Amino acid sequence: MNKAVLQRVTRASVTVGGEQISAIGRGICVLLSISLEDTQKKLEHMVRKILNLRVFDDDSGKHLSKSVMDKQYEILCVSQFTLQCVLKGNKPDFYLAMPTEQAEGFYNSFLEQLPKTYRPGLIKDGTFGAYMQVYIQNDGPVTTELESPAPGTATSDPKQLSKPEKQQQRKEKTRAKGPSESTKERNTPRKEDRSASSGAEGDVSSEWELQLRRQNLVCYHWAELDPEKFKMLSTYTTLRIWN
Numbered sequence: 709m710n711k712a713v714l715q716r717v718t719r720a721s722v723t724v725g726g727e728q729i730s731a732i733g734r735g736i737c738v739l740l741s742i743s744l745e746d747t748q749k750k751l752e753h754m755v756r757k758i759l760n761l762r763v764f765d766d767d768s769g770k771h772l773s774k775s776v777m778d779k780q781y782e783i784l785c786v787s788q789f790t791l792q793c794v795l796k797g798n799k800p801d802f803y804l805a806m807p808t809e810q811a812e813g814f815y816n817s818f819l820e821q822l823p824k825t826y827r828p829g830l831i832k833d834g835t836f837g838a839y840m841q842v843y844i845q846n847d848g849p850v851t852t853e854l855e856s857p858a859p860g861t862a863t864s865d866p867k868q869l870s871k872p873e874k875q876q877q878r879k880e881k882t883r884a885k886g887p888s889e890s891t892k893e894r895n896t897p898r899k900e901d902r903s904a905s906s907g908a909e910g911d912v913s914s915e916w917e918l919q920l921r922r923q924n925l926v927c928y929h930w931a932e933l934d935p936e937k938f939k940m941l942s943t944y945t946t947l948r949i950w951n
Contacts, residue, residue: 709856710746710754710814711791713739716763716850720784722834723841730832735782736763737844740818741791742811743804750856751814755821758783763850772850777826785822785833786842787815812836 721731764774792805815836822831834840
């Protein structure tokens with residue numbers, strides 16, 4: 709995943725070969741790395757995060773309530789593959805970083821995405837692949853590390869999603885919830901009430917009681933009736949007994 713370290717600055721600049729090539733005043737300095745797993749979609753996600761991250765105070769002094777776009781401040785972007793560092797003991801390894809030839813294209817694409825949403829004149833950058841001296845006067849200090857979402861992970865902040873991404877997220881939430889309670893009730897077969905009457909006596913099954921309730925007349929031979937069954941039958945039915 710691509711990583712970025714964003715610093716709130718009062719000023720920042722980049723020097724290459726003793727010559728200053730870029731400089732900004734108040735704004736943010738972004739150190740960006742490109743990994744082997746990066747895609748165009750992940751870069752677009754990173755652009756939205758950088759432009760909308762609230763790292764500035766508002767005019768009333770409320771802390772961390774405004775983004776660089778809200779304040780119309782400057783942005784300085786610097787490529788830095790060393791953010792993909794993996795330590796092997798005390799030795800840094802950069803095998804997760806995208807090779808230079810490919811990474812340059814992704815980095816340039818990142819720079820092209822920024823001015824599509826923000827003012828081009830407020831965006832500066834260093835020189836990709838060059839040995840640079842980067843001067844950063846951190847304000848606060850305020851420093852934030854950003855990462856693109858891992859594969860299959862939904863973006864946590866819905867405000868940063870594009871319209872198609874929001875629609876897809878709503879569909880996934882609906883599927884995850886499953887059928888509503890009313891739908892479940894409609895699809896669940898109703899069970900008939902087979903509970904015994906409070907006035908019933910004797911060891912007679914609920915099925916037996918149900919059959920009695922559904923009949924207006926029951927005929928039995930007197931020899932079939934014991935006292936307990938007689939009570940039950942007389943409670944629910946009209947008896948006709950013959951010899």
